[in-house]
Amino acid sequence: MSHPYPTPTLHAVNGALALEDVALQDIATRYGTPAYVYSRAALTAAFEAYRQALGGRRSLVCYAVKANSNLGVLSVFARLGAGFDIVSGGELARVIAAGGDAGKVVFSGVGKSRAEMRQALAAGIRCFNVESAAELERLNEVAGDAGRTAPIALRVNPDVDPKTHPYISTGLKSNKFGVAFDDAPALYRRAAQLPHLRIHGVACHIGSQLLDAAPMVEAAQKLLALVDQLAAEGIALDHIDLGGGLGIRYRDETPPAVAEYLAPLLAAFEGRKEELCFEPGRSLVGNAGLLLTRIEYLKPGEEKNFAIVDAAMNDLARPALYDAYHEVVAVHERTLPPQRYEIVGPICESGDFLAHDRSLAVAEGDLLAILSAGAYGMTMSSNYNTRGRAAEVMVDGDRVHLVRERETVENLFAAEQPLP
Ligand SMILES: *Cc1c(COP(=O)(O)O)cnc(C)c1O
Numbered sequence: 319m320s321h322p323y324p325t326p327t328l329h330a331v332n333g334a335l336a337l338e339d340v341a342l343q344d345i346a347t348r349y350g351t352p353a354y355v356y357s358r359a360a361l362t363a364a365f366e367a368y369r370q371a372l373g374g375r376r377s378l379v380c381y382a383v384k385a386n387s388n389l390g391v392l393s394v395f396a397r398l399g400a401g402f403d404i405v406s407g408g409e410l411a412r413v414i415a416a417g418g419d420a421g422k423v424v425f426s427g428v429g430k431s432r433a434e435m436r437q438a439l440a441a442g443i444r445c446f447n448v449e450s451a452a453e454l455e456r457l458n459e460v461a462g463d464a465g466r467t468a469p470i471a472l473r474v475n476p477d478v479d480p481k482t483h484p485y486i487s488t489g490l491k492s493n494k495f496g497v498a499f500d501d502a503p504a505l506y507r508r509a510a511q512l513p514h515l516r517i518h519g520v521a522c523h524i525g526s527q528l529l530d531a532a533p534m535v536e537a538a539q540k541l542l543a544l545v546d547q548l549a550a551e552g553i554a555l556d557h558i559d560l561g562g563g564l565g566i567r568y569r570d571e572t573p574p575a576v577a578e579y580l581a582p583l584l585a586a587f588e589g590r591k592e593e594l595c596f597e598p599g600r601s602l603v604g605n606a607g608l609l610l611t612r613i614e615y616l617k618p619g620e621e622k623n624f625a626i627v628d629a630a631m632n633d634l635a636r637p638a639l640y641d642a643y644h645e646v647v648a649v650h651e652r653t654l655p656p657q658r659y660e661i662v663g664p665i666c667e668s669g670d671f672l673a674h675d676r677s678l679a680v681a682e683g684d685l686l687a688i689l690s691a692g693a694y695g696m697t698m699s700s701n702y703n704t705r706g707r708a709a710e711v712m713v714d715g716d717r718v719h720l721v722r723e724r725e726t727v728e729n730l731f732a733a734e735q736p737l738p
Contacts, residue, residue, distance in 0.1 A: 323645070324566065325606070327357040338357055342355065342649045343649060345718060346612065353709040353724075354608070354696050355710075357607070358712055361391065365398050369398075370577070375594060377594045380400065380401035380424050380596065383409040387412050389412060390722070392417075396413075400418075402424075403424050405427040410438055410441060411437075424559065425443055430453060435456070435468070445521075446471070448497075451505055454508065455512075457514075458512040458515050462514040467516050468514060471519040472497055473497065474499050474520060476524065477498070503548065519593070523560075523562060527566070531579045542587075555592065557594075558590075560583065562599045566600055566690060599694075604691075604693035605690050606692045607695065609708070610685060611672075612628050613680060613682055613684050614626050614664070622658075624662055629663055630665040632703060633695075635698045636694060638667075650684060656679040658677050661686070707722075
């Protein structure tokens with residue numbers, strides 16, 4: 319039987335939920351709500367699953383920082399020896415502040431500015447994943463001016479067939495990411511002529527919340543064919559970066575275990591000498607975090623009952639933005655008869671909901687845990703309605719670290735001024 323919760327280190331003790339060895343009630347009492355709560359053991363287990371599946375193979379797992387960029391989270395991965403996939407100069411600064419190794423950083427994104435390129439060159443990152451012909455030229459120029467050589471990979475779109483894999487959204491010809499597969503050879507030839515670039519590898523990232531390895535295998539095979547074609551022309555690539563995208567269980571999805579997901583890819587790379595890189599985000603952090611919130615009011619209605627909680631769409635945007643499903647569980651067991659509730663926040667928008675039609679046995683003042691909130695939760699939060707962002711807390715065994723203080727209202731307008 320699978321674990322009752324998608325969060326592996328969440329469990330019930332005497333009718334109340336605990337993450338690792340810490341009762342969620344104690345976290346709410348100490349740090350208030352809403353609060354994001356992460357499990358160090360769950361983060362570590364998720365990373366180790368990649369490492370173990372990759373075995374002794376020459377490889378690097380670069381955590382995709384945009385999924386959760388809290389320094390506490392980054393420091394856990396840095397200590398495990400992870401690399402990092404960044405999409406901005408800000409994320410690079412975070413990685414370095416958290417003790418990450420710049421030499422294991424890959425820089426993705428379609429809009430890198432000159433300043434970001436300079437910053438990344440000075441830090442000595444491992445590789446720029448270049449996403450256009452224009453970026454190639456600009457990077458060569460910036461590197462030349464800085465007296466450096468920029469290591470590059472081209473991010474190509476393997477254009478994996480959407481009919482066979484309907485959920486793929488970023489590996490197609492028709493989106494803004496990467497360069498067209500058919501244009502890649504000419505761009506590599508161009509890169510080989512540019513004096514301040516050093517060709518390092520090739521990259522792709524075909525989509526997110528993938529529940530099947532098949533499209534990745536198809537993409538990997540296309541990349542391998544490209545690598546061989548380039549080698550025949552004398553352009554040698556030393557690393558192949560397959561991006562992120564492995565999905566997680568939010569509700570009843572059954573994503574493959576990491577080892578299961580990687581097995582066919584490793585088979586496709588059997589006997590190849592290139593370093594194999596991955597950029598997982600969601601699968602490393604998604605189920606290592608939850609959003610802890612308190613019920614402010616219960617509001618019965620003729621058609622629907624509402625549980626109005628102190629977290630809102632500014633804290634967790636995914637339900638409002640993508641109609642995403644997150645499991646919601648009561649922190650304390652009650653003997654009340656369960657009722658069906660809309661779980662909504664205090665924000666003045668009808669779209670401000672966290673979950674629809676959930677059966678819960680709760681009373682006013684009770685705590686709820688919104689699960690699978692470790693990825694694209696806090697990083698997509700905002701201050702809409704002048705709401706300070708939530709505290710973030712890391713549980714480690716029986717210890718708790720506050721890894722981000724709750725924002726105060728003064729924080730929110732400290733950089734603003736009324737007219738004189
Ligand atoms: C977002 C992103 C990732 C991480 O994707 P997940 O679905 O969270 O694993 C990896 N690489 C790139 C280039 C990305 O944009």
